[in-house]
Structures are given as structure tokens and as C-alpha cells.
Amino acid sequence: AQKITQTQPGMFVQEKEAVTLDCTYDTSDQSYGLFWYKQPSSGEMIFLIYQGSYDEQNATEGRYSLNFQKARKSANLVISASQLGDSAMYFCAIGPYNFNKFYFGSGTKLNVKP
């Protein structure tokens, strides 16, 4: 079984500052993938970034980067230069490489202040 833990129910960040959203995971699989999704108040799920367990470099996608520490089983999302439109719920998810079962964390609500 796999498990995702997001310990920050809510976070505030000032516009244009960077913010880190925490995600730790537990898995017995040797090969797995880690995903981050954004869910605005409108409700849709938007894919942000992916990290494979065998990827040696941390993933980056524009203003999003993933701080992957395999030994610590953490996959924190870093958002640089926060924008007002970044205010949303953020979910971390884990899935095996055969993509059959995914597990999501409980989410972090990010509020960006002007």
C-alpha cells in the first residue's frame, strides 16, 4: 500500500515570494511516480509536475519545481514568484510505475496575498 501525507492544511504567501508545500510519502514499491496537482476554487484538477523515483534530477516546470529527497521520502513542491492566480488547493499524489492505483494527500490550501 502507498500513502501520502501533506501536513500543511493551509499556507499564506506574499505575492512574488517563493513558497514550499510539503509532501511525504510511504511506499513499498521500488519504482513509483510522484505528481502534484492544483485545484482552483472552480474545482478542476490541473496537472503541475511529475517526478519519477529513478529520476536523478529534480523536476522543473516553469515556476514549479519539485524538491525530491528519496531517502527522506519527501517530494516538496516549490512555487517561485507566487502570483494571485496560484491561490488554490494543491494535492500531492503517488502511483506505481504500472499506473494502476494512485493515492492522493489531503491537500494544502494556498492563499497568495497581494
Add this chain to the structure above:
Amino acid sequence: NAGVTQTPKFRILKIGQSMTLQCTQDMNHNYMYWYRQDPGMGLKLIYYSVGAGITDKGEVPNGYNVSRSTTEDFPLRLELAAPSQTSVYFCASTEVRVQSNQPQHFGDGTRLSIL
């Protein structure tokens, strides 16, 4: 470019009623999933399918049934609606390839209330 389409968007059911949540994707994805999201929580996997004719249980399958007769469609059936099934339901799909990382594409969700 439709992606993943879910119908209906909203529905109110009475306890004991049945209904089918529809999900269709036009991306020729082999894997499809159904999740539920309770208020203030993350998504929990109900059922998934790795291809037409193949389905399997996820984390919270009780009270639901699925079928996958075509690549495009993956309906979710509630047989005897209970208040505990009040939730937002998301359908998702992805294409699984060797040595390629593909995220799940989500539908817009179906908000279901059981009264």
C-alpha cells in the same frame, strides 16, 4: 479538443435510488479511473481500468460498479444511493507508455448529493 467529459455535472438523488455517472474520453487512453472527493479532502480511487474489458477495485469500491466495454467510455454505477456517497466524483484517464511519464487528465467532476 474535448479530453475527458463527465455527465451530469450536478445531480440530487434520494436514498435508495440508482444512477450512472458517465465518463468518456477522446484521447484513446488505455487507463481510466474513478475518484471521489469528499469536502476538504483529497481524491480516493474507487475503480480503475487498464483497458476495455478489464476493471479492478481501488481504495473505496463498496457501493459502486463499473464497466469498460469500449476504450472511450467508463461509466460508474451507484445501485442503492446512500448519504455517505454524497461527494464530488472525478473521472480521469492516462496513456501508459514504457519509459514515458504521463499525467492523468481529469474531467470537470460530477457533484452528487444524496438526500
